[in-house]
Amino acid sequence: MISVHSLTKVFQDRKRGQIRAVDDVSFSCQPGQIYGLLGANGAGKTTVMRLLATLLRPTGGSAMVAGYSVTEAPDAVRAHVGFLAASTALYARLTARETLAYFGALQGMDAGAIAARTDTLARGLGMTDFLDRRVGTFSTGMKQKTSIARTLVHDPSVIILDEPTLGLDVMAARAILRFVRDCRDRGKTVIYSTHVMPEVERLCDRVGIIHGGRLLAEGTVAELRQRAGKTDLEDVFVALTGAEKEEAA
């Protein structure tokens, strides 16, 4: 599971001074649950995810991922987390199979376990046709499937996905969403960031709305609708973040 308490990240910028990219954020996500982080570009979603994946060290607060502290046991956290960054890319000159083998080896898996896991993931994500082709020749959808397979090669208990359907066509996006639901059904803890409202409605068990680095609201989609007094999730988001007022101002 994931448990986040008053997580804060401050960046020092020469021109802009201190930037509070994540400001006192707290939430939790249980195994078998998908927690959606909903926010506009620059809201702080990616920074939260990088903190949970131990790529960044928090300035304040704490987070436990799969039972390990992100500050005290980052290596253990990384061994139990599958992290897919929004800006992630793959090695163009490796095949999909070699990519999975590389990341499996970095996770300490032996060759037999990697081969078995590669077969499972390739069948699950529909990758068998292009498993032995070099990634540089892939379409966006094929690349994203390979990225997801790479994220899950070590069968992590916690999965952090940052906008995994970005730029994908409908069919590729549906395949990814189906796979994420399968992960939840198998008891994984999933953090899913997006700004695509229909995905949130169809996928997430709980949603946190993040804006300006702060978690402004949290709950199920139904709870958020009730709180904002709106039915359309986009309206809910705008109402809870006050984005419209900011825009008008």
Added chain:
Amino acid sequence: MSPLVRHTLTVYKKELRESLRDRRTLISMFVVPTIAIPLLMLGFAVVTVKLVTQAKSEASSVMILGAAQSPAVKAALAANPKLKIVPPDPGYRAAISGKSLRAAVELADDFDLAVTESRRSDVRIYHYDGDLKSGIAANELDRFFRDYREQAVQATLSARGLPPALARPYDIKRQNVAPPEKVGGAMFGGIIPYVIVLLCFTGAMYPAMDLTAGEKERGTLETLLASPVPRSAIVYGKFFVVLTSALSTVIFAGLSTMITLPLSGWLLGGMVKGSAVAAGAGAAAGMMPQINPLGFLVSLGMVVPVAILFAAVLLAVSIFARTYKEAQSYAGPMIMVVIMPAVAAMLPGIELNLRLCLIPILNVSLVSKELVSGTFNPVHLAVIFGSSCVYAAAALAFATQLFKRESVLFRT
């Protein structure tokens, strides 16, 4: 196997596999050192010898100024097969500058008489300083008039019943006592380390930038950092690939040089012999393979600490860069920093001492110069190897530290 070694090996194998699939890396690692550089060296030498041989074999167009009442010297000059006498013209200076005339010689009108009467009469040769063909013509005129003077002196002495040795009591002869490899070492000792150091740097440069700044730019670094591998293992894995590339470049260049040098010596020797032109070019061609082969191999070995240093420094610089282009703008000017000590080692009179052994690049360049001449100084070798390893370790530690700083890894 410890986890650090295992992870380093995993990163190394993957990076090497990927690099060997990259056309740019293959070109800089194999094609340039094994084919392009020897071809360039050989081509340059062949063209040079050909030009010199051709210039020497052609009769030089020369103009005689004055000597109106001196048919004897004119006839002697005209009889010289290496000279082609052209009619006098007041525009001889412009003709020499315009390279339509190679040289001109100015004599007094009564030069013949002056020689007969043992009266001083100077000879002035006009030529184009720095032009090869004009130089050849001027040298030939110079040689002709020295012989002509010698003959005149001998004739005068003989006519007066004096011994020939009176005017020339002794001859001066130079004898080289240095072994050919020392001479070859002195000639090529400077240029070989310079080429090796430069190749080593360029061999390290491309993969260092590609594996760090390139990986950052392509967006694959974040994924790699999210794996439970110590950052040091990632840096070491990448470092060893950069080192492999730098050393491969040098080794392939070294091997092809060892084949090219004797080949070019044989080829140029044949060319020179075939054209029956002696002296300069022939001596140079005969000297080319005369470098100490063991010294050459040891100097290749001495490049290992330099390659380690280059790999570590380039890795640190490239990690700091946000993009491949930015890394290029940092690494590019570093070539000058590398070249300067390598060029300094070519300066005449610089000899290796313990203090210079501590200056990176210069130390290896100077010791390579000694090695190809067949001089082995174990103290110098040990100090250079040790100091270079210390510098390289410091650079590698710095690169590892940079790899742990999120402000460097996530610079935007």
